[in-house]
Amino acid sequence: MIEILAALSAGAAAGLRLGIPLLVIGLLQGSNLWSQVPLLSRISPYVLICLLTSWSLFELFASKKLGGQRILQLVQLFLSPIVGAIMGLAVDSATEMPNWIIALIGGLLALVLQLVQLGWFYRLHGLPLWAVFIQDALCIILVLFAVDAPRSGGLIALILLWFAIRSAKQWYEWYWQNRKNRGKV
Template sequence: MIEILAMLSASAAAGMRIGIPLLIIGLLQGSNLWSQIPILSHISPPILLGFLTSWSLLELLASKKLLGQRIIQVVQLLLSPLVGAIMGLAVASATAAPNWLIALIGGLLALVLQLVQVGWFYRLRGLPLWAIFLQDTLCIALVLFAFDAPWQGGLIALILLWFAVRSAKQWYDWRYKRGSID
């Protein structure tokens, strides 16, 4: 059960950012940079470290401007299922569940959370700066919780999933009311 909660926490982090969680999880492995992580273990660690550091800085800095948010969201929307699957597999390596199921759940959770962000971005015409800082902080916290406090991280991931479901209902109601007025 703890491995599943840790997997949900790590995958939820991938649903918010894609470079930062991969960078943190690699650095937490110490001298074995990404050697235990599927797909990433086949890439040279110095190249991967340089790329993930650059992308993480781009995510942190460009997400503060409207154009940067748009560009980053397109890339994150395309890659979040893959990164969510990788993060889920990296954290839940000791579970008895089949790898394909872990990858599927982790990828879908990351995709759902990324879709919610895109929805809020277009509904609000850009995310406010406080929300972006909260998103960055929560992303880092979820990765750390996946290793140190999987119960808390899994609970936060489930709350985020609940928020995603509530958001979808709110958008439906908003669109239905707006559509009947038009």
Template sequence: MIEILATLSASAAAGMRIATPLLLIGLLQGSSLWSQVPILSHISPPILLACLSCWSLVELLASKKLWGQRLLQLVQLFMSPVVGAIMGLAVANATATPSWMIGCIGGSLALVLQLVQVGWFYRLCGLPLWAVFLQDTLCVALVLFAFDAPWQGGLIALILLWFAVRSAKQWYDWYRQKS
């Protein structure tokens, strides 16, 4: 159960940002970097470190502007399920649950959270700056919780999933009032 909660926590982080959680996973592993992370273990660590650092910086800076949010959403919408699956597999590598199931759960959660972000972006005509800072902070916290406090990280991920369901209901009600 702990591994599933850690998977949810890490995958929720991937639903908010793409490169930042992967960069943190590699840095938290110490000198072995991404040797325990599926797919990324086949890429040279210096190249991976440079690419993830650059993209993390782009995510950090571009998310503060409206045009940057639009650009990031295009990339994150397509990449979040892949990164969510990778994050889930990286965190829960010692579980008895089949890896394909962990990958599907992680990728699905990341995609759902990314779709909610896109929905709120278009509903609000851009995310407010405080929400972007909250996303950045929550993304880092969820990765740290996945390793150090999986119960709390999993609980936060489930609360985010509940928020996604509530948002969908609110959008449906809003749509019905408009028609």
């Protein structure tokens, strides 16, 4: 059960940002630098540090402007399930649970959270700056919790999933209310 909570926490972090969780998980491994992370272990650590640091900085700065948010939403929508699966496998310790289940959990949660961000982005015509700062902080916290306190990280991820479900319900009601109002005009 702890592995599932860790995968949820790591997947939620990947649903918020792409480069930051991968960079943090690599740096937390110490001198091994991504040696136990699937797919990334085949790439030179120096190349990964350069790529992930550059992308993380781009995420941090581009997310503060509307145009940058649009670019990030597009890239993150397609890459978040892959990064979520990689993150789920990265925090997975030796367990009897199949790796594909852990990867699926992390990837699907990352995709769901990214879709919710995309929905709020278009509904609000851009994410407010305070929400972007919360995303940045929450992303780092979720990665740290996935490694050190998977129960707490999993609980935060489940709260984010609950928020996603509530958002979908609110969008559904908003859609039907707008549709009903258009019919009266």
